[in-house]
Amino acid sequence: MKELERDLGLPSVLAISIGAMIGSGIFILPALALEIAGPAVILAYLLAGLLVVPAALSKSEMATAMPEAGGTYIYIERGMGPLLGTIAGVGTWFSLSFKGALALVGGVPYLLLLFDLPLKPVALGLAALLILVNVFGAKQTGRLQLVIVVVMLAALGWFAAGSAPSVQSTNYANFFADGVGGLLAATGLVFVSYAGVTKVASVAEEVEDPGRNIPLGILGSLAFTTVLYVAVVTVLVGVTDPGSVAGSLTPVAVAAEQTLGRAGVIAVILAAILALVSTANAGILSSSRYPFAMSRDQLAPPSLSTVSERFGTPVASITLTGAVLLVLIAFVPILDIAKLASAFQILVFGLINVALIAFREGSMEYEPEFTSPLYPWMQIFGAITGLLLLTQMGTVALIGAVAITVGSVIWYLLYVRPRVSREGAASDAIRRQVGEEALSDVAAPVDGTDEILVALTKDVDEARERALIELAADTVRQDNGRVVVVRFEEIPDQAPLTEAATIQSATDRSFETRVEALADDCGVDIEADEIVSHDTKHAIVNLADDRGVDTIVAEHEPLRLRSRIVGDPIDWVVRHAPCDVLLVDNLGYDAPRRVVLSGDGGPYVPLAVSVGEAVAAANDGAISLWYPTDGERTDQYEQTMAEYEAELGELLSVAVAAEPLRTDGGDHALPELLVRRGPDHRLRTALFDDRPTLPSPGCTTVTVYPHESRRPPLFRRLLERIVF
Numbered sequence: 212m213k214e215l216e217r218d219l220g221l222p223s224v225l226a227i228s229i230g231a232m233i234g235s236g237i238f239i240l241p242a243l244a245l246e247i248a249g250p251a252v253i254l255a256y257l258l259a260g261l262l263v264v265p266a267a268l269s270k271s272e273m274a275t276a277m278p279e280a281g282g283t284y285i286y287i288e289r290g291m292g293p294l295l296g297t298i299a300g301v302g303t304w305f306s307l308s309f310k311g312a313l314a315l316v317g318g319v320p321y322l323l324l325l326f327d328l329p330l331k332p333v334a335l336g337l338a339a340l341l342i343l344v345n346v347f348g349a350k351q352t353g354r355l356q357l358v359i360v361v362v363m364l365a366a367l368g369w370f371a372a373g374s375a376p377s378v379q380s381t382n383y384a385n386f387f388a389d390g391v392g393g394l395l396a397a398t399g400l401v402f403v404s405y406a407g408v409t410k411v412a413s414v415a416e417e418v419e420d421p422g423r424n425i426p427l428g429i430l431g432s433l434a435f436t437t438v439l440y441v442a443v444v445t446v447l448v449g450v451t452d453p454g455s456v457a458g459s460l461t462p463v464a465v466a467a468e469q470t471l472g473r474a475g476v477i478a479v480i481l482a483a484i485l486a487l488v489s490t491a492n493a494g495i496l497s498s499s500r501y502p503f504a505m506s507r508d509q510l511a512p513p514s515l516s517t518v519s520e521r522f523g524t525p526v527a528s529i530t531l532t533g534a535v536l537l538v539l540i541a542f543v544p545i546l547d548i549a550k551l552a553s554a555f556q557i558l559v560f561g562l563i564n565v566a567l568i569a570f571r572e573g574s575m576e577y578e579p580e581f582t583s584p585l586y587p588w589m590q591i592f593g594a595i596t597g598l599l600l601l602t603q604m605g606t607v608a609l610i611g612a613v614a615i616t617v618g619s620v621i622w623y624l625l626y627v628r629p630r631v632s633r634e635g636a637a638s639d640a641i642r643r644q645v646g647e648e649a650l651s652d653v654a655a656p657v658d659g660t661d662e663i664l665v666a667l668t669k670d671v672d673e674a675r676e677r678a679l680i681e682l683a684a685d686t687v688r689q690d691n692g693r694v695v696v697v698r699f700e701e702i703p704d705q706a707p708l709t710e711a712a713t714i715q716s717a718t719d720r721s722f723e724t725r726v727e728a729l730a731d732d733c734g735v736d737i738e739a740d741e742i743v744s745h746d747t748k749h750a751i752v753n754l755a756d757d758r759g760v761d762t763i764v765a766e767h768e769p770l771r772l773r774s775r776i777v778g779d780p781i782d783w784v785v786r787h788a789p790c791d792v793l794l795v796d797n798l799g800y801d802a803p804r805r806v807v808l809s810g811d812g813g814p815y816v817p818l819a820v821s822v823g824e825a826v827a828a829a830n831d832g833a834i835s836l837w838y839p840t841d842g843e844r845t846d847q848y849e850q851t852m853a854e855y856e857a858e859l860g861e862l863l864s865v866a867v868a869a870e871p872l873r874t875d876g877g878d879h880a881l882p883e884l885l886v887r888r889g890p891d892h893r894l895r896t897a898l899f900d901d902r903p904t905l906p907s908p909g910c911t912t913v914t915v916y917p918h919e920s921r922r923p924p925l926f927r928r929l930l931e932r933i934v935f
Contacts, residue, residue, distance in 0.1 A: 220419050224428030226360045227496065228408055232436045233363060234490030236404025238483040239317045241444050242462035248397035250386045253445050255397035256404070260437030262600065263405040265593025266560040267433050268583040269567040270409040271426040276570070276579035283409070283559055284501050288508065290566030292635030297510050297627055298619040299562060302555045304501035305615060308532060310406070310553070311494030312338070312539040318487030320460040321480045334540045341492045342533035345499065346519075346526055359489040366482030367439065370463065371446050374470035378449030399603030403553035404440065407490065408433045409563075422580030491536075499525065499532040509630045510623075551611025554604040558612055561597035564590035569637030572644075577636070632845065639847045642934040645927060646855040649814030652923070653821075654862050662758065663687050665696040666751045666765040668781065671797075673725065675766070678800035678911065680726065682884075683764045684733035685829035686793075686822055692761075693736045696726045697754065701747045715741070748783040756789045767794035767914060785889070785916045791818055794889070796912040803883030804832030807870075807908065813931040815859065816888045818917040823886045824863050833866035835882065882908050889916040 244252040273286040283303050288296020315334040322328065387394070408429060418424050447456065447466045456462040463483060467475035503525040506516035519526040568587050570577045583589060601609070663683040667676065683694045698719075719741050726739035744750035755763055765781055785792050806827040808815050815836070827834050836856055853869070860867035885908040922928075 221424045221427060224418055224424050225432050228428050228432035229360050229364075229436055232405055232407040232432065232490075233360075233367075233439070234314045234317075234407075234487045236401060237367075237440055237443055238321070238463055238486060239313075239460070240401050240404060241447055242456050242459045244397040244401050245448070245457040245462075247400065248389050248393040250383045250448050251389065251394050252397050252401070253441060253448060254386075255394055255401050256440045256444050257437065258394070258398045259402040260405055260433065260440065262398070262402065262593070262596050263408060263433060263560070265583075265589045266563050266597075267408055267429050269564050269590055269593070271429045272579045272581050272583045273563075273567060273570065274425045274429075275422045275581045276577055283563060284504050286570075287559070287562050287566050288510070288635065290569040290636045291562065292638055293508075293510060293627055293631045293633055294620070294623050295562065295635070296508075297505070297623040298616050299559055300501045300505045300510065301619040301622060302612075302615045303559055304498050304532070305535075306406075306553065306555050306559075307494045307498035307501075308535045309539060309551075310403070311491040311498065312536050312543075314487040314490035314494065316540060317460075318484050321464060321483040321487075324461060324464060324476065324480055331541060335537060337488060338491065338533070338536050338540055341488070341495055342529065342536070344492065345495050345529050345533075346524055347522055359485045359492070363482045363485040363489065364439075366478045366485075367443060370467055370471065370475060370479055370482070371439075371442050373475065374446045374450050374466065377470040378446060380449075382449050382451065395600070396603045399557070399600040402600055403556060405433065405436065406553065406556045406560075407494075408436070426581040495529065495532055495536065499529040502531060503528040508633075510627050551608050551615075554601055554608035555612040555615055557597050557601045557604070561594040561601075564593040564597070566635075566637070569635060569640050572636075572640040634845050634847065638934045639851055641930055642848070642851050645930050645934065646814055646851065648923070648927065649817075650855070650858055650862065652817045653815075653859065655817075661687075661690065662693045662695060662760045663762045663764055664751075664755055664758070664760040665694060666763055666784075667696065667698040668747055668751075668765060671766065674799065675797045676726075677729065678797055679764055679766065679795060680729055680737065681733060681800050681802075682793075682795065682826070682911075682913070683762075684729075684735045684737070686762070686764075686825045688733070688735050688829050689825055691735075693738065694733075695758065695760065696737060696739045698722060698739075698741045699747045699750055700741065700743045701750075702743060702745065748781070748787075751784050752787050752789065760790055762791045762793060763788055764793045764795065767796045767912075788916075788918065791918050791921065792916040793822065794914045794916070796914075798909075798911045800884070800911055802830045803827075803910075804830050805835065805881075805883045806832055807835045807837050807882035807885045809837045809885050809887040809908070814855065816915065816917060816923075818915045818921060819886045819888050820859070820863070822913060822915060823884075824865055826884060826886075827865040832883075833868065834863065836867065836869045837885075838869065838871060882910050885910055885912045887912065887914055889914045 241252060244255060248255055270283070270286065273290075277285055277289065284296055284300035287299040291299075312334075315337050316330065318337075319328070319330045319333050322333065323330070418428075443463070447463060450470050451466050456465050459465055461483070464476050464479045467479040471478070502511050502515040504516075505511040506513055506528070515528045515531065516525065517527055518524065567583065567590050571586065601612075663686060665679050665683050667679070671679075680694060680696055683696075687694060722741070723739040727737055730737040742750050742754065751763065751765075754760075763784065765784070767781070781794065785794070803826060806823045808819055808823045823834050826832070836859070838852065856867070856869040923931075
């Protein structure tokens, strides 16, 4: 695929960044912000500039590590995954297009101070001209931007310097009359004045020496623009009567007329038109790179990543962006939509800070030439303050941001997901953290298993009875524990529990003798008993509670949906037992040496690990880790899982080997005992479980249900389902 030519030097980078910021932020928004915060609008501009610093630092770092066209989309997609990358790409593309259209429509009122012209046709003509300029090439774009910025800054400098002597200190009276709420609301509004500071990262692939020019361009333009904004707004407030420019479409021209006369007004008009045109120009330049970059990553149709042989620019992407811009100018009430898009920009800035943390903490190759200071506190501060400002934008803005997000998600589900199987650095970072916590749970010292209750709830033959007892004995042997085997008999509610019901039969005595004789063979203490009750499930739980047993072992009964709704004894025991529960699909037990831990792609629960290890150690065996291989698994996933499995093996006292397994029943060595985790929410899992289903092992299977006190927190279980 053809690469974009690197021909944008530092002057062009500064021009693009400054030109992208100095537009509606200084020529339109001060009048709106004055209505909200009064003279404190000066402080609002300063505060907004400071709050942009974390995103500017984060984007500077990521741009030097990944100097590719696409900017925000690239960083969020690589850091957070294709879903959030799609949201960021589509949302930022639209928001930049909205702001470009706002800049053109907002600049025309200044022009109308000199000429009697129709607003929309002029805005459409300027938009068409800028689209053609961007099609002709980035070098021409950068040069035009440089000329525009120089002229614009000269005019603004003259306005600020020439008007400064006319400043009246009385205009700053009641500076905080609207309180902190007004200040924050105004800060949220003018925050978008700085959104263009990171636009240059979207053309990073075209920047010469990106390791030097990108950070200098972003941070230098932010510092310069913040000082300029504060100076101009300070003068504007100081030279005008309180409230005289609030709500005006041309506030800077109103101020210039009072201090510099007709010549000052003409200079401001020229600066305003050039500033707003440069904002639109930078918006077209940077926003057109979002569909270009998304197309290269298969998140958008491939035609959008085609580079013209004649002009060396992504003509299709620029044309699409230009078409959206023209439609917005012609048909949409652009001011309201620009505010909605600006709210989304604030959210995207927060995602940028989170994406940097994901890159730093994940395993993805990441080698920036510039690194952000005060990591990660700077990024955390930026994410939190971004959300705070977002709440100040109003309900309509939040609804609009949600609408853009929902539309992006729908595009992802319909177009992107069938084509892309990548994941972001954040997924791997979270996966590693969750894996480390699971390993810590396995390694954490716990009290040994002192007593296991083998609950016989139905008539079974002696072989199955012995299998359950030997399994329990192997599990408890290394802790010198005890096995209690109890046969539960349930009689109808209509029959009274009298002494006659407790008289042992010959079968009962034979059962106790047979079970207790196994103590010598199993090498553990074994006690046998019988209990008669009206309700077996309550009897099991009550006995386990009274004796303080650590684990209940019982044969697994099919937990069908009807059984769950009506009530299944063993299922009820699982949910109410005061201890761990092991349900056994009993196909026999004969000193198993090949013990398998069956996973669903996530960490193995400590109880399953401890049971598997105890059985393997008791029989001089080994553990195999089964995990599904069907479906798309990224290289990052495979690497992280391999490291997790290796660390798990180091924690255990028996040999451990990982064994990938096809869920369609491909060839695999048959285990002698399989241990797996049970679902957390049994009814919901029965209906909606989408975890990989491993083939039938053809041997006894133990499904473990840890007691609530030993289960990981719900939030961690949700993370496991998402990232594994």
